[in-house]
Amino acid sequence: MLKKKKTWEDMRSKGQLHFIIKEGIVGWGIPVAILVFFITKLFDYGLDFTMYFNGEWIKDLLMNLLFFQVGGIFFGWWMWKIGESKYQEKASK
Numbered sequence: 001m002l003k004k005k006k007t008w009e010d011m012r013s014k015g016q017l018h019f020i021i022k023e024g025i026v027g028w029g030i031p032v033a034i035l036v037f038f039i040t041k042l043f044d045y046g047l048d049f050t051m052y053f054n055g056e057w058i059k060d061l062l063m064n065l066l067f068f069q070v071g072g073i074f075f076g077w078w079m080w081k082i083g084e085s086k087y088q089e090k091a092s093k
Helices: 002-014 016-045 058-089
Strands: none
Touching: 002 016, 002 058, 016 058
8 A cells, every 4th residue: 555655646746737648648548549449440340451441540540549538638637636535535544
């Protein structure tokens, strides 16, 4: 538990914006966007990988990246609030 508290203190010292970018956008938004892109292509084309990157695949990937990065901002903000709440709760004991 001490390591977890120390880790949150380290993340907290870098600030909320850094946390949202690192954990929300980079850690959640981008990987989920790429995963959803490939899952969507899998449902559309099955295992015919030659069809994954033809047509408007760039537009599809960019739309996923945009959408899930915005979602990542909210996810990161929410995780910050949860982490801060738990930290304040532990600090007050």
